[in-house]
Amino acid sequence: MSGEAPVRRIVIAGGGTAGWMAAAAIARTMGRTVDLTLVESDAIGTVGVGESTIPPLVTYNRLLGINEADFMRATQATFKLGIMFDGWKQAGESYFHSFGLTGKDHWSAGFQHFWLHGREKGHTQPYDDYCLELLAAAEGRFAHLPDEGMNYAYQLDSTLYGQFLRRMAEADGTRRVEGRIARVDLDGESGDIAALVLESGTRIEGDLFLDCTGFRALLIEQALHAGFDDWTHYLPCDTAIAVQTGNVGPPPPFTRAMAHDAGWQWRIPLQHRTGNGIVYCSRYLDHDAALERLLGNLTGPVLTQPNRLRFVTGARRRQWHRNCIAIGLSGGFMEPLESTSIHLIQRAILRLIRMMPAGPVSLRDIAEFNDQQHQDMLQIRDFLILHYKVTERRDSLFWRQCAAMDIPDTLAQKIELFRETGRVFRRNEELFAENSWVQVMMGQGIMPQSWHPIASKLRDDELATLLQSLRDSARRTVAGLPAHGAYVARYCGASR
Numbered sequence: 411m412s413g414e415a416p417v418r419r420i421v422i423a424g425g426g427t428a429g430w431m432a433a434a435a436i437a438r439t440m441g442r443t444v445d446l447t448l449v450e451s452d453a454i455g456t457v458g459v460g461e462s463t464i465p466p467l468v469t470y471n472r473l474l475g476i477n478e479a480d481f482m483r484a485t486q487a488t489f490k491l492g493i494m495f496d497g498w499k500q501a502g503e504s505y506f507h508s509f510g511l512t513g514k515d516h517w518s519a520g521f522q523h524f525w526l527h528g529r530e531k532g533h534t535q536p537y538d539d540y541c542l543e544l545l546a547a548a549e550g551r552f553a554h555l556p557d558e559g560m561n562y563a564y565q566l567d568s569t570l571y572g573q574f575l576r577r578m579a580e581a582d583g584t585r586r587v588e589g590r591i592a593r594v595d596l597d598g599e600s601g602d603i604a605a606l607v608l609e610s611g612t613r614i615e616g617d618l619f620l621d622c623t624g625f626r627a628l629l630i631e632q633a634l635h636a637g638f639d640d641w642t643h644y645l646p647c648d649t650a651i652a653v654q655t656g657n658v659g660p661p662p663p664f665t666r667a668m669a670h671d672a673g674w675q676w677r678i679p680l681q682h683r684t685g686n687g688i689v690y691c692s693r694y695l696d697h698d699a700a701l702e703r704l705l706g707n708l709t710g711p712v713l714t715q716p717n718r719l720r721f722v723t724g725a726r727r728r729q730w731h732r733n734c735i736a737i738g739l740s741g742g743f744m745e746p747l748e749s750t751s752i753h754l755i756q757r758a759i760l761r762l763i764r765m766m767p768a769g770p771v772s773l774r775d776i777a778e779f780n781d782q783q784h785q786d787m788l789q790i791r792d793f794l795i796l797h798y799k800v801t802e803r804r805d806s807l808f809w810r811q812c813a814a815m816d817i818p819d820t821l822a823q824k825i826e827l828f829r830e831t832g833r834v835f836r837r838n839e840e841l842f843a844e845n846s847w848v849q850v851m852m853g854q855g856i857m858p859q860s861w862h863p864i865a866s867k868l869r870d871d872e873l874a875t876l877l878q879s880l881r882d883s884a885r886r887t888v889a890g891l892p893a894h895g896a897y898v899a900r901y902c903g904a905s906r
Contacts, residue, residue, distance in 0.1 A: 416769045418444060421616035423591060423606060423629055425450030427568045428738030428755045429622035430575035435759045437582035438474050440766060446583065449606055449614055451590045461678045461685045462490060462665040462749040463563045464841075465509050470756045476578070482902040484574040486681040487566035488661045489894060491547040493748070497669035498854060500802050505853025506664070507748075509561040510543030512845050513880050519862035522848050523832055526858060527865035528877050535881060537852060541845075542884045547664045551891035552898075559887075565665060565678050565685075568752070587614060591623075594633035602733040603629060618771075619734045620762075627740040630726060634734055637727035638742070644795050644818070645723040646811065647673045647745055651701055652687040652717045655710035660895030667747060668707075671806035672700075675707060676746065681898060684710055689745060694808045721745070725791075729783040730776045735762060742787055747797060750790050753841065757786055789840040792821040793847070800825065800854040825856065832858035 420436060422429050425448060433448050440446075471481060481487070492508035499505065513521030525537055538544050543561055546552060554560065580586060589608035597604040605615040621629035630636045642648065661679030668675045673690035688704040695703075701716055725742035729735060736742075738755045761782060765775045799817050803809040817825075827833055828851050834844040868876065891897075 415617060417617045417767055417771065419616040420444050420446050420618045420620065421606060421614055422446070422448040422620045422622055424448075424622035424624065424740075425572060425576070425586075426622065426624065426738075427572045427752060428624075428740075429620075430572045430579060431752075431755050432620050432622060432737050432759050432762075433579035433584045434575040434582070435470075435474060435763060437579045437584045439763055441583045444766075445585075446579075447585045447587060447614060447616070448579070449587045449589060449591060449608070451588060453590065461568055461680070462493075462565050462676070462746070463752050464749050465561055465563045466753055466756060466841075467563055470760070473760075474578070479902040481571075481574060482564070482566075482898070485564075485566040485568075485570040486683075487564045487902075488680055488898055489552045489663045490563040490565045490665060491543040491552065491561075491663045492665075494547075494664055494666045495669070495797070495850075495853060496666060498667075498674075498797055498801060498803075500855075501669075501805060505849070506538065506544050506547065507846060507849050507853065508541050508544040508547065509563060510541050510845070511561075512537060512544075512849070513540040514876075515844075516864055519864050520832075520834065520844050520848065522852075522858070523861040523865045524868075524873070524876065526832055526861040527868075528873055531870060531873060533874070533877055535877070537849075540877075540880050540884060542887055545884055545888045546891055547662070549888060549891075550660065550662050550894050551888055552663045552894040553891045555887070562663075563749070565661075565680055567680055567682075587612065591628060594629055596633065600732075601634075603633065617733065621734055621736045621740040622738055624739040625721065625743070627726070627736065629734045630729075630731060630736040630740050634731050636729075636731040636734075636736070638722075639724050639727055640722055641724045641791055642722060644791065644815065645745055645798070646691045646693070646808070647689045647723070648721060649692050649697070649700070650687050650689045650719045650721070650746075651697075651704055652685065652719065653704065653708070653712060654714040655684045655686055655708050655712055657682070657684055658710040660893065661898070663894040665749065669803070670703065671695075672808045674747070675704065677709070683713060687746075689747075691808055694806065723791075725784065725787045728780050729758065730779045733771070735779075741783070744787065744790050744794060747794050748790070748842075750841070754786065754790070758783060785838060786841065788818075788820070789837075789842070792818060792824070793842050793850070795821055796825070796847075796850060797854065800851065800856060802855050825851065828858060829856050830859055832861045 496504045515521050589610050591606050592609045593607045595605045603619045605613045607613050666677040672695035675688045678685035688700050690700050721743050726736050729741045737758050744750050798812040834847045
């Protein structure tokens with residue numbers, strides 16, 4: 411961005427989840443210092459990504475002063491304690507990636523080291539038995555606990571979430587302009603975006619533009635050519651089909667990710683319906699076969715027409731280029747396996763607000779923003795690759811390709827470090843914490859060959875007492891929790 415003027419006019423191109431998340435946050439935090447305009451067309455549909463979310467969204471909503479019960483009522487949300495992975499290690503086997511801590515860590519070593527030492531001493535209880543959130547999910551229970559003792563996220567209707575945020579953003583001063591964008595005008599001298607011109611002829615000028623136009627990337631790519639890194643060689647799925655069904659029974663507090671021979675299928679229970687979809691690699695499964703497989707594996711009456719989505723997993727090389735910032739799908743796409751779409755929107759928005767200039771935009775801010783966004787996406791990419799690479803499945807060409815593929819050095823180091831020592835290190839505020847990596851790596855079949863010597867400092871009776879007390883505490887807490895569906899009904903007015 412080469413202009414010398416301070417940022418006073420921010421223009422958001424596109425609505426949907428990304429556009430209205432950005433508008434709500436900027437209007438709530440910066441409303442008196444900037445003029446905020448959002449341009450969208452009711453005639454253009456939204457992808458509707460992100461029905462399943464991760465815990466940072468709880469913090470995001472709190473930062474904006476959103477009442478949780480009101481938000482859940484408006485979005486028909488349920489609580490989410492993690493993801494059940496069916497058939498990823500082997501067909502017929504399952505494991506759970508929870509949002510909670512497992513056991514109790516020592517400052518020098520995670521709980522997995524004590525559990526591994528306990529196995530050597532004859533303690534046969536599974537690692538799962540020490541995680542409150544996992545046990546609660548398995549029994550379909552949930553409640554808010556004192557001191558934020560339960561880690562959770564939401565399963566929500568992302569279209570309704572966008573509408574909820576729109577009402578909030580407009581109340582805080584965001585101006586919405588209806589219309590399709592016909593062209594993007596660039597400044598002839600600087601090369602920055604000067605204005606969006608609508609089909610009606612209306613010209614929307616601004617100092618800073620947020621591209622929330624989804625996969626089209628109308629501003630960041632079509633106008634400014636920021637470039638794109640294709641990661642399909644690591645994450646080969648390229649198509650999804652989504653469909654909504656009626657609920658059958660009370661909604662469980664978790665999302666399912668069910669592997670099949672060319673990808674996987676999701677199931678996300680909300681208050682009023684269930685979101686379903688199949689993700690697959692079109693090289694190994696055609697559309698008709700994928701649709702038949704999806705429709706044949708539903709648990710309730712179909713409510714909507716199937717919606718097919720083609721995608722390329724990867725990242726925009728520059729998320730902030732000149733006076734344009736890509737937010738959401740315009741900045742890249744991580745397939746929905748670990749529910750990170752809304753999180754990446756959130757990270758970009760909060761990062762922008764932290765770097766909002768008082769005067770002209772600093773090129774150092776732009777460079778730092780791009781580096782941090784890129785690191786976020788690389789770390790999430792590696793975690794997703796882990797699910798495909800570390801598998802014992804060899805029952806299809808798809809899974810044999812995944813098992814044989816080369817992987818980034820950063821992921822190879824993480825896998826082999828854990829395999830040899832049981833250690834996991836979290837770097838630079840990366841999204842997925844130590845216990846997430848431990849649960850997925852062990853769930854996919856990696857059992858460490860050794861553990862930290864601090865674990866052997868405990869006498870046998872001390873180790874037995876520690877493990878027993880942790881199991882008993884988790885079980886005792888879960889036994890006192892209400893059923894998830896009943897709790898949601900009481901908490902935010904859901905119908906039973």
